[in-house]
Amino acid sequence: MIASNIFVQELRDKISLAEVVGKKVSWDNKKSNQSKGIFWACCPFHDEKTASFKVDDIKGLYYCFGCHEKGDCITFLRKTENLDFVSTIRRLASESGLQIPSNFETNQDPTHRKNREAMLSLHNLAVKFYINHLKENQSKSVLDFLKNRIGSRQLIDDFQLGFAPEGKKSLFNYLSNQEYASDIIINSGLCARNDNGEIYDRFRNRIIFPIINQRDEIVGLGGRTLSSSAQAKYLNSPETEIFQKGKLLFNQNNFVPPMQKENNVIVVEGYMDVIALSKVGLKNCVAPLGTAVTSDQLQKIWRLSSAPIFAFDGDTSGEKALARLAFLSLPLISAERTIQACKLPTGMDPDDLVSKFGKETLITLLEKPQSLLEIIWEHETKGKTYKTPENRASLENRINAILKDISNTSLRNHFSSAFYELKKKLFSMSINSYSNFLRGSKAPQFNRAGNIGNKFRYLTNQPTKDAKTSLLGSDTKPDSMESRFQETAIVISLINHPKLITSFASQLNEITFLFKDLKTIYQNIISLNTQRKRTRKDLLDKLNEMSGRDVYQQLISTGHLQVNPFLNEFSSFNEAQMTLDDVLTRKIAKQNLIQELADAQEDIQENNDETLTWRLGQANKFLHHAQSGKSIPNTLEKKTLEEDIEEINNLIKDEIWIKTKSKKKTNH
Structure with a gap:
């Protein structure tokens, strides 16, 4: 019975009601809004001259404002x-390509509708129970969560948020008092029975998020714990007759189609991300229910938008989820539907980004999404080198396998051409990079047996005196001229043109300030701009008020305007943008270089010469990035970076890691 009901729901979800109805009526194109999934026509159930029959293709429901006929496909x-029910299911299954379960006809028990209605009724009662407990609860953890993460009473009401008390049978006792039998309460998924036969509430001490289907029915719950000791941070209802996690989307019932067709649906990872975006007015967002996106969910998303933008968290799990989604979509894409990705700054989720940099920053990132081609290419090539024929053959084999997954022939050909151009560019870069590297470093020598020479065989457990005074052995102190210049330039640029905060949010999130005074000013700028968008004068007034001094005068007194005239307050936005882009590129490259050299120092004892050679190649790459800025050249920094590279090359040439006692033996 459960399998049959699930199949019927799957059929409803897959069938486009607009396509079914469109075979019987002619749409009123002036009144219809196809981008929002709304269609109007004259009613097929009664005679009329004015279109009063409305189809909501997103919810899969129709309603006539004249004769009040309503229903689904x-x-x-x-x-x-x-047609009778079974014949209708056969027809729709045939049109959609779904296979009807073998025992479908024999399972049409008339009691199934009552069971479904009872489960829906139980969920409505449970949500009201949890809402009342949230209103009555005054615990600090609950109030802090609502204040810091939710924000407004309106959002709490819009999402029907509640709170599950700690009592083991609080909800069960409440539902039992409403004269519901234990079995139906347990079958609904709201409560469960342990091995000893004891019944308990499934959700306890959790903020409750109702999960509502496209028919506006509460079919399941999600719960977020407020306890640090809980085994699972999030908990969903189990699979039931009315709840199938992989077929539902959180917030689909509240989804507001964008006003303009090019403003796409945003898909985020979880409940809190949806609420965070709704908090700043982005209502066109949905989320899977704590799992990787399934093909069923992707089909639902495509009914909302032909090119949805996925904004997953900027961490390793988010990258993996995006890669899985990309490969899942390949057999399903067409010229009319695809996926895109909004890459968030490292370590940030949508809530973090909006809280720190504001709504405009996220919108800026959403306006420049990655295509499916770019998502796959980055996943296949990021952090890898292609200097050898074997490396390149491996990539080509992988790309060929990917192309085979694209079922649309025309699309597969276009992807193949695009991959070819990317490979040609990548392989050319790899050859040039390797040639440049070989000219700047000395390769280790091998003996006749093919083994590494004695000079690299013995590595010290502790660095020698020379190593301690070298770049690898020294600490990075915040007293270098170029670091001070960079950080001052960043702060001055943001003060002169606060809009740059939005444009460079991703890069700004990567940098580490070395000077405490500049770090404080920077943090104040970000904090003030997050509260509301400010003009230069407004921002400076607030900064001066917070610090008790003339901040701008202090910054320009260091003489940076003489070095870079584009830091002047009268410089144009484009000039300031060019300068900041150059400074951030150099600073991030230098940070990467320092980290690479630090990693080399830490791992030098265990790694062989090939690994060390690769490390040097990375350092050279960072140097290339740092020197590639095209706005205002900084010869001082260029010299410093070149000295860093020369230093690490000298470390190999001078054999500083060879054990001291080994050298002594050689001298004897």
């Missing part, structure tokens, strides 16, 4: 063609 087909 199954109801419509039964009434317009006088």
